Amino acid sequence: MITDSHSHTLPYSPDAHMYIDELITKAKSLGIPRVGITEHYEIDMVYPDNEVMLFNLDDYDREFVKWKAECPEGLSLLKGIEFGYQTHTARAIDIVASCHDFDVVILSNHNFRGEDVYFSKIVYDLPIKARHAEYIGIMAEMCENCNNYDIAAHYDYINRYNPDDKATVCYEDCPDEFDRFFEAIISKNKSLEINTSSINSLIAKGNPNPMPDPAILKRYKEMGGTMITLSSDAHRSEALAQHFNMTREYMKSMGFYENTYFIGHVPHTEAL
Ligand SMILES: [Zn+2]
Ligand SMILES: [Zn+2]
Numbered sequence: 630m631i632t633d634s635h636s637h638t639l640p641y642s643p644d645a646h647m648y649i650d651e652l653i654t655k656a657k658s659l660g661i662p663r664v665g666i667t668e669h670y671e672i673d674m675v676y677p678d679n680e681v682m683l684f685n686l687d688d689y690d691r692e693f694v695k696w697k698a699e700c701p702e703g704l705s706l707l708k709g710i711e712f713g714y715q716t717h718t719a720r721a722i723d724i725v726a727s728c729h730d731f732d733v734v735i736l737s738n739h740n741f742r743g744e745d746v747y748f749s750k751i752v753y754d755l756p757i758k759a760r761h762a763e764y765i766g767i768m769a770e771m772c773e774n775c776n777n778y779d780i781a782a783h784y785d786y787i788n789r790y791n792p793d794d795k796a797t798v799c800y801e802d803c804p805d806e807f808d809r810f811f812e813a814i815i816s817k818n819k820s821l822e823i824n825t826s827s828i829n830s831l832i833a834k835g836n837p838n839p840m841p842d843p844a845i846l847k848r849y850k851e852m853g854g855t856m857i858t859l860s861s862d863a864h865r866s867e868a869l870a871q872h873f874n875m876t877r878e879y880m881k882s883m884g885f886y887e888n889t890y891f892i893g894h895v896p897h898t899e900a901l
Pocket of ligand 2: 635
């Protein structure tokens with residue numbers, strides 16, 4: 630098995646359904662060598678019922694030292710965080726990211742016009758190409774405006790909760806926005822995440838083509854993109870490294886032979 634760079638645990642990520650000990654037990658049983666613990670950190674974002682996705686970073690620093698010490702042999706925990714981007718929080722994200730010694734920083738865009746896509750009512754009323762162009766445009770802006778990150782997460786999050794089971798995110802929806810997004814990642818030496826929770830949501834909807842659009846991967850490669858990171862984005866233990874084997878085979882068929890993970894922000898690779 631290979632590294633899983635993206636996961637969430639309680640109580641730091643309130644939408645998770647596992648504690649760190651459950652994650653460790655499951656990761657050991659699957660033979661995963663490294664797991665990135667990347668808790669949600671959403672600056673200036675309030676959810677329904679006045680919930681926030683923020684936590685005390687000093688507590689997290691201290692707790693992580695204990696988790697690492699208690700981690701069984703053969704498994705390493707990578708200390709991470711997942712920032713939710715909004716245009717006005719770019720500088721704050723870079724500052725918080727640089728003030729703590731993370732192994733891996735994930736940048737995400739969970740929002741569409743100020744609301745999390747999960748809660749948004751209007752997002753699917755827009756024509757698919759306009760919706761994807763706007764969302765990938767913000768992904769590009771996020772990767773241009775922030776610097777202290779390692780991985781650009783789930784470019785396909787915009788489609789994760791789409792009730793239309795046939796819809797997927799395709800390069801041809803918005804080639805200019807995808808090119809700008811890839812240019813930002815590649816020029817800054819960041820990694821493109823292949824998120825298997827997104828793949829899982831398409832499988833659950835019965836979509837016969839759950840893998841990332843080949844045109845997206847082809848264009849990323851053509852522009853010089855080499856770094857990809859397979860991630861489960863697990864919020865429960867059953868989801869750790871889910872669909873990794875089929876996704877690894879698919880990525881190899883697209884000409885990507887290495888998975889990139891980060892230790893102290895330094896990229897390392899392992900064979901897919
Ligand atoms: Zn996310
Ligand atoms: Zn996540």
